[in-house]
Amino acid sequence: MFLNLPQEVVIEVLKWLDCSSLLACRSVCCVLRGVVDEEPSLQLELELRKSGLSYAADDGLPIDIVGRLRQLRTHWKGLAWTGRYEHTVKGHCNAYELVDGLFVKTDSEGRLLVLELPTTSSPFYRVLVDEEVGFQPGDFTLDPTQDLIAFLKVEPGANLFAAPETTASLRLLSISRLQDHPEATKTSFYFNVYTDVVLGSSLHGAITQIAGNLVGVFVCSASGARLMIWNWKNGKLVGDSSHSHLTPGAHSFTFVSPDLFYVTSVDDSGIIALYSVDSSGATTGFTHVASLVLPALQANISLHSFSCHTEQLLAKKSVRTSSTLPRKQLHSFTLTFVDESDFSQEAFLMLATASLFLDYHSLYMAQGAQAPVIASWDDWGPFHTRFLSANTSYHWLRYVHGQRVVLPFEDHQLEILDFNVQSESELAAPTVLPRDRVFEDMVVSRLPYFRATKVLQEYYHGLMIDNNRLIGLSVSINPGPGVPILT
Template sequence: MAATSLRGLPPELQFKIMVLLDAASMLSVGLSCRTLHELFRLPSVQYLYDLHLSVMQENGTDTSLDQLHSRLRCLRKGWESLDWTPAQDVVNIPGSENVGCFVSGMFIETNEERTGLTVHSLPSATQGGHSHYTASVDFRFTSFDIDPGQDVIVFVGESVLPNGTRRGNAHIRTLSAHMSHPDATVESFPFDISPRRDYYDIKVVDDVLVVITSGPGIYRLLLWNWQKGFLIYDSTDLGLPPKTYSFKMLGRESFFLTTTAQFGKIHIYKFSPTAPSIPRMVAMLELPISNMRLSNFFILSPKLPTNPTPGTMFAPRPDAWVHVFSVRYFPEEPKSKKPSYMLFVQSRTLLQYVHRAGDIAQGEDVPWGQWGEHETRFIAEPQEDYGQVYPYGHRVLRKPIGSSSIDVLDFSEVNPNLASPAGMRQRFGRDTPTLLPPNNVFPQQVITRLPFHVTSRPVERDPHPYYMMDEERVVESYEDNQESNGTLLQVYYF
């Protein structure tokens, strides 16, 4: 309205106003604004801006810029409203004892004997149909992990030595051809297994191979550079903190773990993957002061791709990944329900301590009051068994027990709504904090403000399914009790 009124004035009066307002400076600003406007209208700049808003990174495909931009906006709009398309074919996984792993459009199942596996490529909006291939090994494996971006699969087999010692062996293979990997200097990495061991896991992150073994009072971490063939670190030589509970890699040169000592802490470590070294603890992030002892402090961590997966256009940006912690306390009465909470923390919060660590010998101890309020969401769970929680990238899929809908929590603060049907999407900004009042768990009110959106969608399936997701799909896994007595996968893509 003001601009229209100004244009309606006589030219002489317009000239006097411009002189009083410093016309030369205003003309310069106007030309700059016009230049910026023209710059932001460039397709390449609009694409990069939308990529930033989507908290994604491009995987380096040969797809044209127009196709990339169109696909990116389609994904954003689809996730905003959970407006998906069901794939026509349901994937049938025979057998009920199989172990599965889902990574960026690939579902890997083992056979019941644990001597082979089948890799299923699930359909998407850009890749129709379902394909699969099988591979086998000449030993029984107990654990495995994959990195499709590096064409890597790692199997762990066990053997018993003549002296009765149990030994594990991590074998490196190509995922596509099941042959010795060309980037691996050695084919396997042996490690002893404690007789008291009741659990171990294996992870591959870029050129780092990780083995975690645990048992009563035991938590051991082994790091190798699988490409160069040497041991980086064995926590047997220099132990991990007391009461270590859970572990996760943050990147190829950093990791974090949780401990239940005191009120609970997140320990962040940095190490060199290119030479044998002892990881340095760069920070300890404390949980809020509590009246109860911690029972569980577990990191929920489905597999995230650290390298571009073939056939995919985009991947979640690593600094925006959200990590979900299950936090439970011992109740006052032995038979009472354990007070349960979910803690949400982004990678950028943890990585800031890694990036600024420098050459410090000992990390900083960070009280909850210095980081928790603005860097997390701490949410109470009404039930001890909180149902399904599946984090992937900057999103978390949840299906509470007894609920007839799924929720997708989106922690990309810069992501505005492209599509927001009424009642389906809610925003929780820094101005709408989560408040945990003083109670028998916390002596003081706990306030957290990490922004997020949540979108809900009704779902129906009987028997109750399990839900997974990646960059462009939600996958519904449920039992087939009528024909194969196996598992069925219904894919919904955006």
């Protein structure tokens, strides 16, 4: 009999179980319930799942980590922070990111700042990098767990008025040394872009992302959209939409995992088109997995923009931040609709978790991977999304992390939507968008969340969020360089 084994053996066996199996064992009898409830390592496993985390960046004892995770959830629910830290960042901001507890920015002259943000246990800002990169960068993306930063830039010397296309490149450097990344077979990838997207050294509206061994660049111009994905370690091209066509009206792009991504489309009422890739590069091209169709629109309404955003995927465990469970990662979509009769606009925020896209990939594979799954709004939307009216647009990135999204800051009102719901009493009622001037029929969405609000005395131009911090940014121009203040 299993329960006749020594308790330390029973505990070692239970450690191999996932969270759902562990909970099932706990409900078998009072003996197993007692073992699970009294063993700190098993309690930590359950607490991580309650917090929507795969692991905690905490080197304490399991019982202490459990206490800190519970306290953190309580503090987020009440928006009760334990410390307030301020830092002034001088100089213009050309592009910025908040990833893995680091605030990273470049200026127009090619200087890179990497700033480690304070935590409760280490309440200090620490400058990790503050130096010239050796060229004028445009947009960038990074994965600190791989010591990798990828700069997108327009190659110098191009005559933007003499030809419809020019050359751009993606440059791969190590964050710590600002030298060619030692694990990259090729440290620069070159490609052509239409000149109508070129702004100085940057590409207007370009999206650059890293997912494990993959790095992708999405460029949307008046002449059409182009997506290129490479395996940055072996240097192989994984896919190029010049050869593997994307859905018409492609507008934005995001990785879900290292072998799955989606492209939003403004065609018809709007589509989220899901694609898989061979991340090794052994097979080149994008495989269309599914198309998720948005609610039908009134005859005079068109979808003008359809942007998407989620937290940066990290390839390895971080020493600075805890990691969200892949299925729990929240994805946000900002949609702007235009009334063609008077050119008035209405904006909406739609939220979904990565489980939606991962499940459609599984469904595609279960059906034999023969043809993409076409899903109407009624098939996927009502129970897997929240579709909310949005009065203002986002002007800052990194407003969504894990299972939380911080809404634009208005009238000193801080508002966070938390999709890590622990109790039915916390649930917000279904959201109902009436059949009106935008949608052909009533739109109902029910993805569970609760709302936390707080009035602040301070005013911030923008807010960002990660698992442990809320960061307010204030910008001052007097005249001279902008001065963001991180709090």
